[in-house]
Amino acid sequence: MSALIQATDLSVSHAGSQMPVLRGVDFRIDPAEIVTVVGPNGSGKSTLVRALLGHVDLTSGRVRRMAGLRIGYVPQRVHIEKALPMTVRRFLSLPRRVGDAEAGAALARTGVPGLESRQITALSGGQFQRVLLARALLNDPQLLVLDEPTQGLDQPGIVAFYELIEDVRAETGAAVLMVSHDLLVVMRASDRVVCLNGHVCCEGTPQVVSAAPEYRALFGAGSPGALALYQHHHDHDHDHVADEGGHAHRHGPDCRHQH
Numbered sequence: 571m572s573a574l575i576q577a578t579d580l581s582v583s584h585a586g587s588q589m590p591v592l593r594g595v596d597f598r599i600d601p602a603e604i605v606t607v608v609g610p611n612g613s614g615k616s617t618l619v620r621a622l623l624g625h626v627d628l629t630s631g632r633v634r635r636m637a638g639l640r641i642g643y644v645p646q647r648v649h650i651e652k653a654l655p656m657t658v659r660r661f662l663s664l665p666r667r668v669g670d671a672e673a674g675a676a677l678a679r680t681g682v683p684g685l686e687s688r689q690i691t692a693l694s695g696g697q698f699q700r701v702l703l704a705r706a707l708l709n710d711p712q713l714l715v716l717d718e719p720t721q722g723l724d725q726p727g728i729v730a731f732y733e734l735i736e737d738v739r740a741e742t743g744a745a746v747l748m749v750s751h752d753l754l755v756v757m758r759a760s761d762r763v764v765c766l767n768g769h770v771c772c773e774g775t776p777q778v779v780s781a782a783p784e785y786r787a788l789f790g791a792g793s794p795g796a797l798a799l800y801q802h803h804h805d806h807d808h809d810h811v812a813d814e815g816g817h818a819h820r821h822g823p824d825c826r827h828q829h
C-alpha cells in the first residue's frame with residue numbers, strides 16, 4: 571500500500587540551535603491509519619508534524635507526500651484575536667468560503683450542531699476543539715493532522731473526542747495523525763504509536779508497544795506510569811530493530827530510562 575506521507579532519515583535543526591530537534595527519523599502513515607506521536611515536552615513532536623507537512627526546512631532526509639493529498643490540519647495553537655468578534659460560521663469560512671449546508675453538516679458531524687452564530691471566544695474548550703475539527707473536515711481530507719487536539723479538555727471530554735475521531739475515520743476513511751499527551755486513551759484509539767524523543771524511541775501497534783518491556787519501563791501500568799515518559803532520558807542512538815509477533819517494534823539496545 572502506498573503511504574500518504576513517508577519520511578526517510580529526517581533531521582531538522584531550528585535556526586540558532588546547535589542541537590538538531592529531530593535526527594534520523596523514519597516515519598510513514600498509510601490510508602485510514604490512526605497514528606499517534608507521543609513524547610516528552612520539547613521532544614520534537616510538533617516539529618515532526620510540521621516537517622511532514624512541509625512547513626519547516628529539513629537539514630537532511632526526505633519527505634514524500636502523495637500527489638494531491640488533501641490534508642485537514644489542526645495546529646497546536648490557534649490564535650484568535652479576542653478583540654475581534656468572529657462567529658463560528660465566519661470562522662468555518664476561513665480561509666475557504668463554504669456554504670451554510672456544508673458548515674452545518676460539519677458542526678453536526680463533530681457533535682456541536684447549531685453553534686453557527688456563537689462567538690468563537692465564547693465557546694468552551696471542548697466546543698472549540700470540535701469546531702476546529704469541523705473546519706479541518708470541510709476540506710474532505712484524506713489525512714487529518716491533529717496536534718494535541720484534546721488540550722484543555724477534562725477526562726470525559728478527552729475520551730469522547732477520541733471516540734469521535736474513530737467515528738470520523740470509520741465514516742470517511744481518512745487517516746489520522748495525532749500528537750497527544752493523553753497516553754492511556756491514545757493507546758486505545760490508535761492503530762500505531764510512535765514514541766519520539768528527537769529520534770524514534772519505540773513504535774508499533776498499541777498492543778505490541780504496551781507489551782514491550784521498554785514501554786512498561788516508560789509508562790508502567792495505570793495512569794501514574796504516564797508520568798514516567800516525562801522523566802525518562804535518552805542518551806543513545808537506535809541501531810537495533812527487533813521484530814515481535816510480526817509487528818514492527820523498534821528500540822535501542824542501550825535505551826536507558828529513569829524508573
Ligand SMILES: Nc1ncnc2c1ncn2[C@@H]1O[C@H](COP(=O)(O)OP(=O)(O)OP(=O)(O)O)[C@@H](O)[C@H]1O
Pocket residue numbers: 584585587591609610611612613614615616617618
Ligand atoms: N520555530 C522554532 N524556532 C526555534 N526553536 C524551535 C522552534 N520550534 C520549536 N523549537 C524548539 O524545538 C524543540 C522541539 O519543539 P516541539 O514544539 O517540536 O516539541 P514538542 O514535542 O511538540 O513539545 P510540546 O510537548 O511541549 O508541545 C523545542 O526545544 C523548541 O523550543
